[in-house]
Amino acid sequence: MVGNLATTTPDFSLEDLPGTSGRIDILCRCINSAFVLSHGIRRDVQIYLILRGGGAPKTVRLQGRDLRHLNPDERTTAALLKKALALEADFAWTKSTPGISVRAGDLADLPIRAEGRTYYLREDGSDHRGLPLAGDGTFVLGDHIGLSEEDEAFLAGLGAEIVSVGPKSLHADHCIVLLNNELDRREGPSHPAGGRERATKGDE
């Protein structure tokens, strides 16, 4: 997830995220969409936030398998990012809180998968519902500004597929909700208690 203006420093105000952080609030909503379930968090998701708003770009990585203290509200998520951005960042990952690390680096430094596993979300892409999405794929999204021509060239070089989530242009966090749901559906039913309809289907 690319935050074109997202600050690389921790000196933003939790009282005015949109106005002081280069729209870290957008990244916080993406984190919520990527991880939060009704009863727990998605352990098999990772998100890389690319922050470009000041000096050398930084990358904050959140890994579902280790993540703790993630609440659904924006402010506490922003406080976790603030903590991560207070650390010295070089090109090795530095751990901030459980499941959250930071390093220097931009989109092109990410360990992005090869062809057939990388998807670039853009409103004019092919509908994701009709595509064979790799469950362990990488989905690249931009903030309100989108991706640069340079970013797009990088993704084209990887053979990334251009994918959309539906007929309307949506914010990145809403796109992530839709992608997670589509991948959930392909994995099959998993309601712990089963239910009316699923019970008749065996509720695996």
Place this chain on the structure above:
Amino acid sequence: MVGNLATTTPDFSLEDLPGTSGRIDILCRCINSAFVLSHGIRRDVQIYLILRGGGAPKTVRLQGRDLRHLNPDERTTAALLKKALALEADFAWTKSTPGISVRAGDLADLPIRAEGRTYYLREDGSDHRGLPLAGDGTFVLGDHIGLSEEDEAFLAGLGAEIVSVGPKSLHADHCIVLLNNELDRREGPSHPAGGRERATKGDE
């Protein structure tokens, strides 16, 4: 959208929404999901928030056709709700800010549509993708606590259909994103510029 503990008074802190407001933060995220598009807001959506956290229940109504000053972040949305809750609420609608009104009243006082147009979101419901959803229907969702037996009896009396959004239990705001997307798809394409794939299909 039912907020079982959501405060009916404006004396909550914007610095700690989850801890002081009876989870008004959940309602704020639902408002974002219901209305926010990349370029504008959904003018054809209305949301009724039922707040039950203190004294007589209140209902806050947001109408997309008149709504202004809606930003995507939680805090500014919470500030709008705070303003609405500071007003005297009787059984007539009192306007707070453009598109936002408040009155006394609970779920059963809402102008909910009759059979075939009301849907109750519950994780064991029938998958919404396979159902003939009314685009002008009413979707009823609960917060982290869900709906009471009394609520469920009321909805059953209306002939509400029990609907789910997928195999995993999701927060209400994520459910709303999925419902909006499904309804968008049934209305057909509407990207202003069309796009790669749609162009070849005639962009119907």
